[in-house]
Amino acid sequence: MSVPFHGRTVSGWVLGPAQDVPGGRLLRVRKLRSRVRFFDPDMLGLLRWASERYLAPLASVIERSHPPRVAGEEEVAGTESPISGARMPVTRRPGVTSILEAGRTTWLRPLPGEEAEACIGAVRGSLDAGRRALVLVPEADPVPGTAAAVLEAFDGRAVSFFGGDARTRYRTWLEIRKGCHDVVVATRPGVFAPLGDLGLIWISREVHPAHREDRAPYYHVREVAMARARLHGVACVLASLSPSVETAAAVVSGAIAASRPARAVERGAAPLVETTPPEAEDRSTRLAALLKKARSAALVVSRRGYGVARVCRSCGDPAKCARCRGPIVAERGAATCGVCRATGACANCGGGSFGIERGGAERVAQWAGHVATVPVRLATGEGDAARPSETGVLVGTAASVKDVGHVRLDLVAILDPDRALARPGIHAAEQSLATWMEAAAWAGPRSGPGRVLVQTRKPGHPAVQALVRWDPVGYLLGEATHRAEAGFPPGHPVYRMAGRGDLAGELRSAGARTVLSTSAESAERGTLCLVAVPPDNLDSFRREVLRLVGEGAIDRVEAEPQL
Numbered sequence: 208m209s210v211p212f213h214g215r216t217v218s219g220w221v222l223g224p225a226q227d228v229p230g231g232r233l234l235r236v237r238k239l240r241s242r243v244r245f246f247d248p249d250m251l252g253l254l255r256w257a258s259e260r261y262l263a264p265l266a267s268v269i270e271r272s273h274p275p276r277v278a279g280e281e282e283v284a285g286t287e288s289p290i291s292g293a294r295m296p297v298t299r300r301p302g303v304t305s306i307l308e309a310g311r312t313t314w315l316r317p318l319p320g321e322e323a324e325a326c327i328g329a330v331r332g333s334l335d336a337g338r339r340a341l342v343l344v345p346e347a348d349p350v351p352g353t354a355a356a357v358l359e360a361f362d363g364r365a366v367s368f369f370g371g372d373a374r375t376r377y378r379t380w381l382e383i384r385k386g387c388h389d390v391v392v393a394t395r396p397g398v399f400a401p402l403g404d405l406g407l408i409w410i411s412r413e414v415h416p417a418h419r420e421d422r423a424p425y426y427h428v429r430e431v432a433m434a435r436a437r438l439h440g441v442a443c444v445l446a447s448l449s450p451s452v453e454t455a456a457a458v459v460s461g462a463i464a465a466s467r468p469a470r471a472v473e474r475g476a477a478p479l480v481e482t483t484p485p486e487a488e489d490r491s492t493r494l495a496a497l498l499k500k501a502r503s504a505a506l507v508v509s510r511r512g513y514g515v516a517r518v519c520r521s522c523g524d525p526a527k528c529a530r531c532r533g534p535i536v537a538e539r540g541a542a543t544c545g546v547c548r549a550t551g552a553c554a555n556c557g558g559g560s561f562g563i564e565r566g567g568a569e570r571v572a573q574w575a576g577h578v579a580t581v582p583v584r585l586a587t588g589e590g591d592a593a594r595p596s597e598t599g600v601l602v603g604t605a606a607s608v609k610d611v612g613h614v615r616l617d618l619v620a621i622l623d624p625d626r627a628l629a630r631p632g633i634h635a636a637e638q639s640l641a642t643w644m645e646a647a648a649w650a651g652p653r654s655g656p657g658r659v660l661v662q663t664r665k666p667g668h669p670a671v672q673a674l675v676r677w678d679p680v681g682y683l684l685g686e687a688t689h690r691a692e693a694g695f696p697p698g699h700p701v702y703r704m705a706g707r708g709d710l711a712g713e714l715r716s717a718g719a720r721t722v723l724s725t726s727a728e729s730a731e732r733g734t735l736c737l738v739a740v741p742p743d744n745l746d747s748f749r750r751e752v753l754r755l756v757g758e759g760a761i762d763r764v765e766a767e768p769q770l
C-alpha cells in the first residue's frame with residue numbers, strides 16, 4: 208500500500224497488527240496497491256530471519272521474495288485464496304525414509320548419476336504424506352537432469368518456476384500461492400516460494416556457487432532452506448556427491464543428519480580414478496593413449512581460452528591489461544583481459560601483440576581434435592551443446608560440468624587440478640572437489656569400461672586422494688580446521704563492511720570474533736572490515752551494527768562475501 212511518510216508517499220507492506228500504537232500521529236493509508244497477500248505469518252517469520260541473518264532491511268528481503276508484480280495477472284488470478292490453506296492430513300506411511308523428518312536437514316549423497324531417482328523418491332514420499340515439495344536447482348539453462356526428471360515424473364502436479372518472461376513468472380508465483388501445484392522446481396529465488404503444506408525442500412548440487420545470491424540482499428539458499436525447515440517444520444535435503452565444508456562440519460557435529468549408501472555400495476559404484484603427472488600444455492602421454500581409444504570423453508580444464516599472454520611483443524614488458532592490470536587471455540582468436548573483458552592492450556605501451564603461453568580449454572580442444580578418433584566439441588557453458596554424449600569428446604571448464612542426468616563415458620580427465628586447487632578463495636577447494644566428482648561420475652562404476660584420469664604433480668594431495676577414494680568428508684573436515692585457524696570457522700556468519708572511524712574496534716566490541724581490516728591510513732577512503740561472528744553473538748552484534756549504521760559509521764554491509 209502507499210502511505211505518507213515524512214512528507215513523501217512511500218510503498219509498504221502490512222506486517223500485522225501493531226503492539227503499541229503511537230498516540231496522536233496516525234495518518235491514513237493513501238492507496239491500496241495490491242490485494243494479493245504476499246506473505247502469511249509463517250513466511251514473514253522466514254523473511255524476518257533472513258533480514259536478521261544477512262543484516263538486510265526487511266523491506267528489501269520482502270521485495271526480493273517474490274517476482275516483480277505484473278498487475279494484470281492479479282486480476283486474472285483473483286485473490287481469494289490464502290497462502291497456506293487448510294493443512295492436509297499428514298499420514299506418514301511406514302517405509303518413508305527418515306530424510307522426510309519434519310524440521311530436520313539431511314546431507315544426502317546419491318550414488319553417481321542417481322540424484323534424480325533419489326529426489327523423485329523423496330518427493331513421492333512427501334506427496335504420499337499429504338505434503339508438497341520444493342526442488343531447488345542452481346541453474347536453469349540447460350534444464351538440469353534432476354529438474355527435468357522431477358517435472359516429468361510428476362507431470363500435472365509439478366511446475367517449473369524458472370526462466371520465462373516477467374508475466375509468466377508472476378503468474379506462476381500466484382498459482383503456487385493459491386495451491387495449484389504440489390511440486391515446484393525452481394532456482395535460487397524459489398527458496399521463498401509460497402507453497403503451503405510444504406513437506407520437503409530438496410537442494411540439488413548443494414556446493415554450486417549459483418546457490419549464493421550475489422546482489423543485496425545477499426543470502427545462501429542452503430541456509431535459508433535450513434531455516435525454513437526449522438521454522439515451518441519441513442524436511443530439508445542437501446544433495447551432493449561432495450558436500451560443502453559447512454555441511455561436512457555440521458554432519459560431524461550432529462547438527463544435520465547424513466544419508467548415504469553403505470561404504471561397500473559406494474565403493475562399488477564409484478569410478479576408477481588413476482593419476483599421472485601433467486606434461487606441457489596440461490597434456491600427458493597417458494591422456495593421449497586413453498583419448499585415442501575413447502569413443503566418448505570429457506576433458507575438464509580450469510582455464511578458458513587458448514592461452515595466457517606472457518610478454519608484450521612491442522616493448523617486452525610482462526603482459527598486463529592496460530585498463531585493470533589483469534591477465535590477458537587469448538580466446539577465440541583475440542586477446543582479451545581475463546578480469547575486465549577489455550580488448551587486450553599492453554599496460555606499458557598499448558601494444559596488442561603478445562607472446563602466448565598456450566594452454567586452456569580452446570587449446571586442449573584443438574589438440575584433442577588431432578588425437579581423438581571421434582568429434583571434439585568445446586563447451587561454451589550454455590545450452591544443450593555442453594552435454595557430454597555417447598560418441599564424441601567434450602572439452603570445457605568447471606562451469607561446463609552440469610547436472611546432465613545419467614551418462615556413461617569411456618574417459619573423464621581432470622587436466623589441471625593443481626591449478627584449480629591453487630585458485631584464491633575459501634570455496635575454491637570444496638567447489639573443485641564437487642565438480643571433479645560430478646564429472647568423474649560420468650565414467651560409471653569401476654566394474655565398467657570407463658576411466659577417470661587426474662593429471663597432477665601432487666597425487667597425495669588430500670583433495671586428489673578424496674577423489675581417488677571417493678570419500679570427500681575427511682578432506683573437507685581438514686578444510687574446516689584450516690578455516691577455523693584462519694578465524695572463519697564453518698557456521699560463523701561472515702560479513703564485509705565498509706565504514707569510517709575505528710570500525711574494526713567497534714565491530715570487535717560488538718561481538719565479532721575475527722576482524723580483518725584494511726589499514727585506516729586514509730580517512731576519506733574509509734575502512735573495509737571482514738568479520739566472523741559466533742552464532743550466539745549474532746543478536747547483540749546485529750543491534751550494534753544497526754546503531755553504527757544509524758550513526759553513519761557503517762556505509763555498506765555484504766553478507767557471506769565471496770572470499
Ligand SMILES: [Zn+2]
Nearest residue numbers: 528531544547
Ligand atoms: Zn582488464
Ligand SMILES: [Zn+2]
Nearest residue numbers: 519522553556
Ligand atoms: Zn608493450
